[in-house]
Amino acid sequence: MAIEFERVGLGSKFVPYMEAWDYQIQLHDAVAADEQSPRVLFLEHEAVYTAGKRTEPEDLPLDGTPVVDVDRGGKLTWHGPGQLIGYPIVKLRKMSAIRLYVETIEEALINVVSDMGIATAQIKGRSGVWVPGKNGEQDRKIAAIGLRISHGVTMHGFALNCSNELAAYEQIIPCGITDAGVTSISEELGRTVTPEDVVDRVQTELERLLTPQVV
16 A cells, blocks of 8 residues: 655644654554555644653753653653654554564664765664764764554654754763764754655655555
């Protein structure tokens, strides 16, 4: 079945986290019941911290900023303007292929970022896309992945740092990782690259790589 793509809010429209979450749930239930084609949502969120199931009290923002508890895996992270969010709501052909699904998302984002001249990689034991550190520098995460699968259908997804400010990460330990940093496409290239600049390319890669895995 062909994957549909929907751009919920990019550029000047930032989507509240709970609004997007409610929409994900509606689509998830419809896809699980075979009433809806698989769909990938693209958007930018209003600034928010979200805490996955493995978040610990010491992970929370130092300044007391409110946090939304969510049902995805992983720990604490930040979402906000300048970050391309992708929420694939798809039914996997094989439940045993969850790791392959995560690696496919990573591969799609690596292809996009690498084509822009940024060397990225997957790191064993750590989800997401990374810019490897050189000469003793820390690795830097450029895209995070967190998901939930229920009734064989995925929810949540990825956050690709494009033109977002990185200061919000200074208040937390992103994804609970203390020995690595965070970066963005704009930071690495030294020029502004927005979610709107990359969304077409991300869509092309996801459509090509994900389609064989979905019902």
